[in-house]
Amino acid sequence: MAVATSHNTVPRAVPERPATRLRDAAEALDAAAALAEDFARDALSRDQERRLPWAEIERFSASGLWAITVPRSFGGAGVGFGTVAEVIARISAADPSLGQLPQNHLGVVNNLLLTGSPDQQRHYLGLVLQGYRFGNAFSEARSKTVTQFETRIRFTGDTAWIDGEKAYCTGALFAHVVPTVALDEAGLAHLALVPRDAGGLTVIDDWDGFGQRTTASGRVQLKGVSVRRSAVLPAWKAFERPTADGPVSQIIQAAVDVGIARGAFAAALAAARLARPWTDSGLAHGWQDPLSQALIGDLSWRLAAAEALLEDAGVAVDRALAEPSAASVAEASVVVGQAKVASTEIALAAANRLCELGGTRSVSARFGHDRHWRNARTHTLHDPVRWKYHLIGNYLLNGVEPPRHAWN
Incomplete structure (x- = not known):
């Protein structure tokens, strides 16, 4: 996979180390407080140098905080969203770029719970508990409005094919899986869970915003990307x-x-x-x-x-x-x-x-x-x-x- 980026570091297709299993809200808040203290030390220099937080993101997801919304029935902490919000606020007070990175990941976890099959939920929530990170290939810069998409998905047997270009792809550069929104022939939105090393997937680190500088919110190009049909969620059902x-x-x-x-x-x-x-x-x-x-x-x-x-x-x-x-x-x-x-x-x-x-x-x-x-x-x-x-x-x-x- 080709990655156009000003940095040579490319994330592995799997987590560097297993994630901690947090048990409840108290453990989540304690973990967030400790990480925030750590992240605050170099937040200024990361911003001024536009230095992407490769090491920090590994510590963040390995802490178990990216899995706190996984229900207890699947082995997670199953915390409420008041706790989630406080975790994100604590991290963001130290470094809001790092605080923003789990946003789409947590959204995908919720979409899995809303629209995923039992097999999909067991498989992907299990990956989340291991420390896998979901990125983001949702928004598009060329569509008429933010809720419209030009990226397309077509199905042939057990395979789904995706073609399109995405923008504002916060965290995709750091992800192990890049969830991608695409429309089928009927105009229904699907969420394809594309492995980070899939052929035809290119993550381009060209985010040049004057703020939130280290979110890696660049573009994702998909040219003939294929995934198993079992890796596609019927995301449209979340809004019907x-x-x-x-x-x-x-x-x-x-x-x-x-x-x-x-x-x-x-x-x-x-x-x-x-x-x-x-x-x-x-x-x-x-x-x-x-x-x-x-x-x-x-x-x-x-x-x-x-x-x-x-x-x-x-x-x-x-x-x-x-x-x-x-x-x-x-x-x-x-x-x-x-x-x-x-x-x-x-x-x-x-x-x-x-x-x-x-x-x-x-x-x-x-x-x-x-x-x-x-x-x-x-x-x-x-x-x-x-x-x-x-x-x-x-x-x-x-x-x-x-x-x-x-x-x-």
Whole structure:
């Protein structure tokens, strides 16, 4: 397989070492806290050098955190999505590029549970427990809208053939399996679980976004790629009936932004404590400035509100997963939408206020404070938050349930 990349390291087709089996939410949160402390050490240099986190991603998936949503009946921890969101937020506070990488992997695990056959579930969830990583070949840059696809899949006997090109393929470069969305002749969406070393699959590391720099969110080309029919999920079934597939995807996005906000707020506190007092204040220290104190107070309650909404969203998603119905899925989409709005606003606000509180010296490249805003601005563009306001208001005012797709 040819890989066009500025880095010579190519992941193995199998994990480097077996993943730890985490047993419950407490173990997951402890593992996330330990990894976050580790990842934070070199987060700035990885961002400034655009150095892809090959070693970090191996530690991340080997920790067992990528398998925490595998149900207990399959040998996993089966944690709720409040725990998942907190895990992602903790990692993202240290390095939001790393925090974003499991998002599509976790979405695929959920789709397996929703649309996979018992044999597919046993096989692929078993791989996840071993430390296999799913990547992402979902979105396309040339289609009319984000929910439309030009990539095609055709079936001949027990073989599926896929042709197309994907964009924004976060994590595909690091993956062992690259799940690919493609349409059949009837226009139905399927999810082909393509091995990373499949013939005709090319992962191109050309992501040049000014934020989330090390997510490897480049392109994937598929030319005559073939997989067994047993490696294809009928993904369309996740949206022909009420399921929480969309809210699952979205709550993880909100969690990344809460993590970005936490990182930016912590940096803002540190910068404000070191800032000089303004000459007209008559104060001896910058931390005595009541106007700075007010800005910190404003950011703090907004962050707390976003964290509370994220927790509420986890409860709503778990309820929709346990008792799927039009009502429970709509509620989950709305509450997750509220968390998405709040997390977007505080991530951008905290990153923007950081340098204002720190003063001119805080823009020195050695601090790297700009990465917080660049990451917030980039990641919050994943889908337009202005449509979340509409989704929430239309539901509350008119009782209109949100459209069911991966972005709601």
